[in-house]
Amino acid sequence: MTVIDSHAEWWSDAACSTADPDLFFPISSSGPALRQVAQAKALCTRCHVQQACLGYALDAGPVQGIWGGTTEAERRLLWQRERKARARPAQEQAAGPVLARPALSP
Numbered sequence: 001m002t003v004i005d006s007h008a009e010w011w012s013d014a015a016c017s018t019a020d021p022d023l024f025f026p027i028s029s030s031g032p033a034l035r036q037v038a039q040a041k042a043l044c045t046r047c048h049v050q051q052a053c054l055g056y057a058l059d060a061g062p063v064q065g066i067w068g069g070t071t072e073a074e075r076r077l078l079w080q081r082e083r084k085a086r087a088r089p090a091q092e093q094a095a096g097p098v099l100a101r102p103a104l105s106p
Contacts, residue, residue: 015047016040025065029073037071044069058082 011017016024024040026033044050044066054068057075064072 010049010052014049014053015043019043024067029071037066040066041069 023036023043026036026040029037044053047053047069050068052068054070054075057063057067057070058079062072062076067075070078
């Protein structure tokens with residue numbers, strides 16, 4: 001199943017499917033656009049497919065607008081944290097086992 005197929009499964013049930021699409025695509029990140037972002041996020045918090053929507057946005061890569069109750073900047077941070085968390089076990093494994101140091105006697 002492709003990302004688009006997955007999107008089609010939940011999209012029709014999304015709370016935003018009947019909302020004005022412009023609400024989810026503010027034209028700036030200040031002034032009246034902040035109120036617009038807050039309104040879009042409020043609609044997302046009441047949506048039962050919010051996690052699927054957020055997952056779609058994270059899987060699709062950089063997408064504009066509010067998806068899954070997050071802004072582009074918030075998703076970028078989530079993606080970076082996830083990438084770092086996945087890299088950490090790989091780095092630890094590459095470093096080899098950590099040997100315990102013997103306690104120093106007084």
